[in-house]
Amino acid sequence: MSDxxxxxxxxxxxxxxxxxxxxxxxxxxxxxxHGITGWGEINNMETRVACAxxxxxxxxxxxxxxxxxxxxxxxxxxxxxxxxxxxxxVHTIAAIDMALWDIAGKLHGVPVYRLLGxxxxxxxxxxxxxxxxxxxxxxxxxxxGSPDEVQxxxxxxxxxxxxxxxxxxxxxxAHSKMPPPLTRQVGGHLKSDDLLFWExxxxxxxxxxxxxxxxxxxxxxxxxxxxxxIWEVREILxxxxxxxxxxxxxxxxxxTQMEKVAALAEAHHVPIxxxxxxxxxxxxxxxxxxxxxxxxxxxxxxxxxxxEGVARKTWEMDGEGYVSLPEGPxxxxxxxEALAREVGERPEQQFQWPDNRLEDGSxxxx
Numbered sequence: 001m002s003d004x005x006x007x008x009x010x011x012x013x014x015x016x017x018x019x020x021x022x023x024x025x026x027x028x029x030x031x032x033x034h035g036i037t038g039w040g041e042i043n044n045m046e047t048r049v050a051c052a053x054x055x056x057x058x059x060x061x062x063x064x065x066x067x068x069x070x071x072x073x074x075x076x077x078x079x080x081x082x083x084x085x086x087x088x089x090v091h092t093i094a095a096i097d098m099a100l101w102d103i104a105g106k107l108h109g110v111p112v113y114r115l116l117g118x119x120x121x122x123x124x125x126x127x128x129x130x131x132x133x134x135x136x137x138x139x140x141x142x143x144x145g146s147p148d149e150v151q152x153x154x155x156x157x158x159x160x161x162x163x164x165x166x167x168x169x170x171x172x173x174a175h176s177k178m179p180p181p182l183t184r185q186v187g188g189h190l191k192s193d194d195l196l197f198w199e200x201x202x203x204x205x206x207x208x209x210x211x212x213x214x215x216x217x218x219x220x221x222x223x224x225x226x227x228x229x230i231w232e233v234r235e236i237l238x239x240x241x242x243x244x245x246x247x248x249x250x251x252x253x254x255x256t257q258m259e260k261v262a263a264l265a266e267a268h269h270v271p272i273x274x275x276x277x278x279x280x281x282x283x284x285x286x287x288x289x290x291x292x293x294x295x296x297x298x299x300x301x302x303x304x305x306x307x308e309g310v311a312r313k314t315w316e317m318d319g320e321g322y323v324s325l326p327e328g329p330x331x332x333x334x335x336x337e338a339l340a341r342e343v344g345e346r347p348e349q350q351f352q353w354p355d356n357r358l359e360d361g362s363x364x365x366x
Contacts, residue, residue, distance in 0.1 A: 008034065008107060009067045017058030017096070019051035022306060022340045023349025025279055026051045028095040029337070032066055036106045039311075039335050040098030041282035043250035045091050047351045053092045061096065066103045073097055073256045077229075090228045090253050097254025098285040098331065105330035112285070112331055116259060116292035119325060124290050125298045129321025131168035132196075132298060135160040136175055140356050140364035143179040150185050153178075157194060169196040169298075171222075176203045176365045177356075180213055187217025196298070197222035197244045197273065203365050210241035220244055225275035228252045230260045237268040244297055246275040249286035258286070262293040271297040279305040280313040284326050284333045287315065291325050299323075310340050 016031040019042070026042030028051075042050045060075050076093045083089050105112040113119055127133060135156045145153075160170045172195050174183065183201050197220040201213045204226045214221055224246035227233050233252075236242060247261045262272050272295060276286050283301045290299050301323070312334045314327040326332035343349055356366040 009065070009104075012036070012065060012067065012103075012107060014062050014064055014066050017055060017061050019054035019095075020337070020340050021047045021051050021344040022279075022310060023047070023343050023346060024351050025282075025306060026054065026092075026095065027281065027335065027340055028054050028099050029335075030061070030066065030096070030099040030103060032103060034107065036103050038066065038099035038102035038106070038330065039281055039333065040095035040100075040102065040254070040285070041250060041278050042092055042095040043248075043278045043282055045088055045351075046353075050088060050092050053088060054095060057092060057096060066100050067107065069097065069100045069104060069256055072100060073253070077253070085228065085231070087228065087251075091251055094250050094252065094254035094257075095282075097256050098249070098282065101255045101285070101288075102330040102333075109329050111326055111329065112255065112288040113291040113325065116255075116288065119291045120294050121291060121296070123318075123322040123324055124287055124296075126301050126317060126321055126323050127169075127171065127298055128302070129317065130319070131164050132171075132321050133160055133164055133168070134171040134173050134199075134300075136173045137178050139177070140358055140366060141178050141182055142358050144181045145185055150182075150189070153186050154189055157190075161194070170194070171196050171199060172219075173199040174201045176200050179365075180209055180216075183213055184216040187213075187219070190217060190219055192218045195219040199223065199246065200225070207235065207239045207241060210236070210239065214241050222246050222273060224248070224261075224272075225251060229257050230264055233261050233264060237264055237270060240268070242270065244273050245270050246273050246300075248275040249289060250276070250278050250282045255285055255289055258289045259293070262289065262295065266293070266295040269295075271295040273297040274299050276300045277302065277305065280311040281331070281333050281335065284311075284313055284315070284331050287323065287326055288331065307339075307343055309336055310343055311335050 013033045020027045028040045030038045220243035222244035245265045314332040356364045
């Protein structure tokens with residue numbers, strides 16, 4: 001008779017949850033009784049408020065088994081009926097979720113994507129890269145434009161196309177800065193292959209506006225970075241108003257929700273092109289999902305979101321714009337906690353509230 005296999009996952013418990021403001025980002029650190037530590041990232045929130053919320057939510061996590069990731073996600077999300085689904089809550093839960101997956105991977109000695117069903121690809125297409133770039137309308141735009149204003153936007157698209165050539169791809173991020181009337185003006189000049197996709201051509205929340213934009217421009221449409229969880233994404237997919245879905249691991253509830261969103265998109269034959277403006281910590285968490293899902297197009301990712309050395313990754317981009325899969329157990333990211341705390345105290349790294357206005361001084365969407 002063979003020796004019984006030790007189930008280390010049954011005895012592990014969370015012993016502490018702490019959150020560190022790292023300038024414009026927040027890092028969540030979860031410690032366990034087995035000496036394994038997990039890390040996750042809070043993105044695009046008022047950092048100190050979000051970190052305080054993370055530590056408060058930690059009251060529901062400390063003492064629990066961190067490998068019960070789905071159960072803990074449900075506990076956090078459904079804990080308070082009046083806070084359920086809000087941006088501050090979901091972005092903060094996302095970081096806790098990443099940290100729990102990091103612990104699970106380290107406990108079993110495998111990259112997180114192995115726990116998500118294994119890789120569907122051996123490399124991930126990413127932008128910006130030499131043959132894949134994004135452009136946008138520039139500053140905030142009013143509800144309609146003159147021929148000169150329309151031409152300025154078209155020139156930005158054509159300049160980007162000249163940079164990548166006919167064998168590269170261009171994405172246009174309207175960033176909700178372009179109201180539908182202006183979108184109609186610009187879209188009428190485009191051909192279907194001018195763009196890989198047109199992103200956020202509306203302010204989220206109105207399906208009928210999405211339909212009108214879809215009728216007005218001939219290029220593929222994409223959205224999703226501000227649509228949190230499967231419940232917000234479902235309506236968009238069922239309305240069939242987008243060609244590409246852009247879930248954000250940091251905005252939408254973490255790895256747990258991003259996997260589910262990708263499955264919903266697959267059911268509607270819509271590939272995902274994950275949105276991501278996180279540092280290497282959150283970006284790597286998102287790459288684990290991108291590696292493991294079948295319907296995938298391209299992934300967003302940037303360098304320099306935090307000073308070098310705060311989070312050290314294990315993947316690299318090749319000359320064609322593909323990144324290797326993360327290596328090592330868990331997320332495969334090493335965090336320098338001392339440097340993270342020091343960066344968090346730097347005046348130039350502090351969170352600042354945006355102030356977007358039109359020429360007349362009125363508040364603009366963005």
